Amino acid sequence: MDEVQAGRMPGADGAAVADADVAVVGAGQAGLSAAYFLHWAGLRAGSDFVVFDHAPRPGGAWQFRWPSLTYAKAHGVHSLPGMELAGGDPDLPSSQVVGAYFRRYEEEFDLRVLRPVDVAAVREGTGGRLRVETDRGTWSVRALLNATGTWDRPFLPYYPGQESFLGRQLHTAGYRGAAEFAGLHVVVVGGGTSAVQLLMELNEPGGAARTTWVTRRPPVFRDTPFDEEWGRSVVARVDDRVRQGLPPQSVVSVTGLAATEAVREARARGVLRREPVFDRITPHGVAWADGRTLDADVILWATGFRAALDHLAPLRLREAGGGVRLDGTRVVKDPRVxxxxxxPSASTIGANRAGRSSVREIRALLAAGDGAPLPVPAG
Structure with a gap:
């Protein structure tokens, strides 16, 4: 459902407080997975649990991807639990294919996602409950499954002289297609999958942009399959950081870049030839400490995102290392969250698994006060 449900929302004046057992914040892959397992555990959407999403429509962060990123080009799109993602037109924008799939999913399992709703803050409530304050009212809940992702917090590093640049600077979150860069020299900054996708698109046969790729570290292209054993080792490395209360690493920093056929072809054409990152920005381009300079019209920051957790700040969940320490998906400082x-659950596959495991723990938390635990499906 796309619209806030009439009669199910508390008053916008903040006077009314609605009760629910669980709040799910975010309706992307992780949030919908959690809502699915809550549904199959016997909780009722809209009363026992509520799902908030600040986006205008179904699709999670996928709905904001650039239109030229077709479903065939998209990386890491996986099915949600209980419903296969099949039959997507490879030539359609990934935002359209995934958005339609998420919509069907919400309807099939009657998840009653409330949108658009912005969660402003989560605070300590009364009676051991959490107080969830939104722009459409306030809820009192016993547990919170936070699945807000990273799209709302694009990361822009600072380099000396950045404010003096006379050209255009934008983050990948604002990229809409290669056509607007025709005839321009674009410096693409970043070593992740998005940077590689954009470089290939900007340099497609017949394209009119020139590009220079710069990264802090030499990229590692992985030709071997990303199999189950490798996946477990990657998850273990990321999990170790969050267990220490450190900010999680990017997935690519652990896995490397997938050397697909398209990537191999782009490398052969010289499209993915990398330069070390510059030391400063000039009015007309970038410069290195050794005296080299490069003129540029555009700096495209493919520098990733950070976790969107500002609404949880009142709970003081962060550790001295800057991250949130987890045991699985559970926050060590507050097991209700x-x-x-x-x-480790940042991938779409990881998000599915995290939805299931988190609901197991939430089930136990609720049962501690209400009796026997509720069932959770095996699949």
Whole structure:
């Protein structure tokens, strides 16, 4: 459902407080996975649990991807639990394919996502409950599954002289297609999958942009399959950081870049030839400490995102290391709160698994006060 449900929302004046057992914040892959397992555990959407999403429509962060990122080009799109993602037109924008799939999913399992709703803050409530304050009212809940992802917090590093640049600077979150860069020299900054995708798109045969790729570290292209054993080792490395209360690493920093056929072809054409990152920005381009300079019209920051957790600040969940320490998905400082899509569960497959495991723990938390635990499906 796309609209806030009439009769199910408390008053916007803040006077009314609605009760629910669980709040799910975010309706992307992780949030919908959690809502699915809550549904199959016997909790009723809209009363026992509520799902908030600040986006205008279904699709999670996928709905904001650039239109030229077709479903065939998209990386890491996986099915949600209980419903296969099949039959997507490879030539359609990934935002359209995934958005339609998420919509069907919400309807199939009657998840009653409330949108658009912005969660402003989560605070300590009364009676051991959490107080969830939104722009459409306030809820009192016993547990919180936070699945807000990273899209709302694009990361822009600072380099000396950045404010003097006379050209255009934008983050990948604002990229809409290669056509607007025709005839321009674009410096693409960043070593992740998005940077590689954009470089290939900007340099497609017949394209009119020139590009220079700069990264802090030499990229590592992985030709071997990303199999189950490798996946477990990657998750273990990321999990170790969040267990220490450190900010999670990017997935690519652990896995490397997938050397697909398209990537191999782009490397052969010289499209993915990397330069070390510059030391400063000039009015007309970038410069290195050794005296080299490069003129540029655009600096495209493919520098990733950070976890969108500002609304949880009142709970003081962060550790001295800057991250949130987790045991699985559970926040060590507050076992009522789980972070999904954070750290080892940041991938779409990881988000599915995190949804299931977090609901197991939430089930136990609720049962501690209400009697026997509720069932959770095996699949």
């Amino acid at each position: 789980h972070l999904l899509g954070y750290g």
